[in-house]
Amino acid sequence: MIHGCLAIYYRELMIMKRRLPKMIATMSVSPLLYLIAFGYAMGENVNVDGCSYLEFLLPGLIAMSSMTQAFSIASEINIARFYWHIFEEFQAAPISNISYVAGEVLAGMTRAFISIFIILILGYFFGVVLSCNFFFWLAIILNSFIFASLAVGMAMLVKSHADQSMFSSFVITPMAFLGGTLFPIDNLPIWAQKILFLLPLTHASKAIRAASLGNRPDYSSYIILFLTGALFISIAFLCVNKARD
Amino acid sequence: MIILKNLNKHYKSIQALKNVHLHINRGELFAYLGPNGAGKTTTIRIMTGLTKLSSGTVLLNRFDIEQDQVAAKKESGLVPQSINLDQELTVAENLDIHGMLYQMPVKARRSKTDELLDYMDITDRKKTLVKHLSGGLKRRVMIARALMHSPKILFLDEPTVGLDANIRRRIWAIVKKIQQDGTTIFLTTHYIEEAEFLAQRVAFLNNGEIVALDTPKNLMQKMGTWAIDRLEESNMETTYFQTREAAKKFMADQKQSFTLRHVNLEDAFLTLTGKKVK
Numbered sequence: 001m002i003h004g005c006l007a008i009y010y011r012e013l014m015i016m017k018r019r020l021p022k023m024i025a026t027m028s029v030s031p032l033l034y035l036i037a038f039g040y041a042m043g044e045n046v047n048v049d050g051c052s053y054l055e056f057l058l059p060g061l062i063a064m065s066s067m068t069q070a071f072s073i074a075s076e077i078n079i080a081r082f083y084w085h086i087f088e089e090f091q092a093a094p095i096s097n098i099s100y101v102a103g104e105v106l107a108g109m110t111r112a113f114i115s116i117f118i119i120l121i122l123g124y125f126f127g128v129v130l131s132c133n134f135f136f137w138l139a140i141i142l143n144s145f146i147f148a149s150l151a152v153g154m155a156m157l158v159k160s161h162a163d164q165s166m167f168s169s170f171v172i173t174p175m176a177f178l179g180g181t182l183f184p185i186d187n188l189p190i191w192a193q194k195i196l197f198l199l200p201l202t203h204a205s206k207a208i209r210a211a212s213l214g215n216r217p218d219y220s221s222y223i224i225l226f227l228t229g230a231l232f233i234s235i236a237f238l239c240v241n242k243a244r245d
Numbered sequence: 246m247i248i249l250k251n252l253n254k255h256y257k258s259i260q261a262l263k264n265v266h267l268h269i270n271r272g273e274l275f276a277y278l279g280p281n282g283a284g285k286t287t288t289i290r291i292m293t294g295l296t297k298l299s300s301g302t303v304l305l306n307r308f309d310i311e312q313d314q315v316a317a318k319k320e321s322g323l324v325p326q327s328i329n330l331d332q333e334l335t336v337a338e339n340l341d342i343h344g345m346l347y348q349m350p351v352k353a354r355r356s357k358t359d360e361l362l363d364y365m366d367i368t369d370r371k372k373t374l375v376k377h378l379s380g381g382l383k384r385r386v387m388i389a390r391a392l393m394h395s396p397k398i399l400f401l402d403e404p405t406v407g408l409d410a411n412i413r414r415r416i417w418a419i420v421k422k423i424q425q426d427g428t429t430i431f432l433t434t435h436y437i438e439e440a441e442f443l444a445q446r447v448a449f450l451n452n453g454e455i456v457a458l459d460t461p462k463n464l465m466q467k468m469g470t471w472a473i474d475r476l477e478e479s480n481m482e483t484t485y486f487q488t489r490e491a492a493k494k495f496m497a498d499q500k501q502s503f504t505l506r507h508v509n510l511e512d513a514f515l516t517l518t519g520k521k522v523k
């Protein structure tokens with residue numbers, strides 16, 4: 001099982017290596033815009049939950065980016081599948097479906113981590129240094145794992161690249177804005193909070209923010225993230241089985 | 246050795262394969278011939294585990310493709326109909342990743358890559374990105390990649406479609422060489438001369454059914470030795486003869502212009518399927 005997973009992961013790394021300069025540039029744009037527009041322009045005097053807005057925003061951007069970047073492998077898999085037919089090379093190879101899923105999920109998590117390093121460096125230039133402790137990384141690992149698994153599952157279910165973009169526009173993008181990333185959800189009406197509580201990203205933002213600002217971790221967030229991850233990777237595995245026509 | 250027993254495949258309303266039976270010997274070069282949509286690709290996809298069969302059995306060197314998938318997949322290499330290389334990676338990287346997928350150790354991957362690039366005469370393209378290669382070179386890289394793990398069976402799905410005549414001949418020479426090195430080859434094509442030139446045995450597939458299965462020589466002999474083509478009310482009519490004398494006698498009675506030639510595999514195909522291949 002390990003060799004198959006490594007082969008899939010290695011292939012994704014080789015492709016990422018070739019694209020790294022472009023990837024870094026692309027991954028920097030949106031966090032930079034958020035930091036300038038919401039953080040810098042709003043000034044130091046806006047306080048949220050007892051810290052400056054920049055301090056509030058940066059962990060939110062990390063949560064957002066670890067989700068969107070981990071999920072972005074869905075479109076890579078799609079292009080490889082529908083356009084280049086490379087997926088057939090993996091289907092014909094003597095590797096198990098679980099190694100395929102594991103390799104692609106690792107690739108998605110790697111993208112997420114690259115984007116997080118970029119945000120941490122950007123944050124440093126804006127004068128915000130977060131505490132990158134064990135619970136900070138654990139929350140990021142779980143969050144990127146969840147969305148990379150979701151990406152693999154979706155990529156197997158969709159019938160075209162257009163379906164994929166639709167899912168991104170209707171599910172991923174709204175979640176990126178509403179999942180406790182840009183503003184605290186405590187001020188919203190209770191019914192809205194209840195809905196947002198169902199989104200894994202809300203828990204990830206909460207956990208990442210608490211850890212990075214040095215607060216005590218809320219273990220229930222981690223348990224929810226872990227269970228969601230276990231569910232999503234199982235779904236991804238079933239979807240790969242279904243992808244054979 | 247490849248054994249197909251009672252193979253059937255339904256795609257919703259279409260029955261793509263109907264009771265296909267085949268027994269292909271070790272080391273044989275077998276051609277699977279049929280017009281577009283006959284079910285050639287479907288058969289190969291089933292044998293390589295890409296598509297589920299509806300009913301029947303497929304054995305590759307004794308391993309059942311449904312029951313024992315991983316073992317069966319190790320026996321074969323696949324060159325699919327459409328190019329499916331990683332365009333953003335180099336030729337060597339494409340082969341290397343294939344070797345990893347088939348659990349080859351690093352050293353073996355390096356030496357096999359060099360050996361195959363030499364075999365295919367593309368050593369100078371080792372570090373070239375695949376997207377910069379011509380169609381003919383991409384085909385050769387595809388074949389090299391499929392041979393990376395030294396499979397005992399090689400599936401080639403229309404390996405020369407869309408290539409120039411001289412490049413096609415080059416691929417034929419490579420295919421012959423691979424067979425001489427002991428690999429069983431299952432080749433699909435809709436170019437009849439390709440099958441006639443390469444294959445020891447040929448199966449004609451029409452609408453998912455095998456309509457004939459024999460050596461090219463036997464299939465042609467059943468038709469006769471000589472053929473006369475003539476235009477009959479804007480239709481090409483062909484008549485077959487066992488001997489030259491018989492053909493000559495027929496020619497003497499002809500009023501229109503005609504051509505006398507040797508029987509070829511296409512004659513057998515047209516007669517058996519009632520269709521032009523292309």
Ligand SMILES: Nc1ncnc2c1ncn2[C@@H]1O[C@H](COP(=O)(O)OP(=O)(O)O)[C@@H](O)[C@H]1O
Nearest residue numbers: 245256261279280281282283284285286287288
């Ligand atoms: N994934 C699929 N879904 C539905 N029908 C298919 C699918 N793949 C092939 N077919 C149908 O099965 C038949 C055989 O196709 P194929 O095996 O590709 O033929 P060939 O390779 O001989 O040209 C065709 O009628 C084709 O339309």
Ligand SMILES: [Mg+2]
Nearest residue numbers: 285286287326
């Ligand atoms: Mg085909």
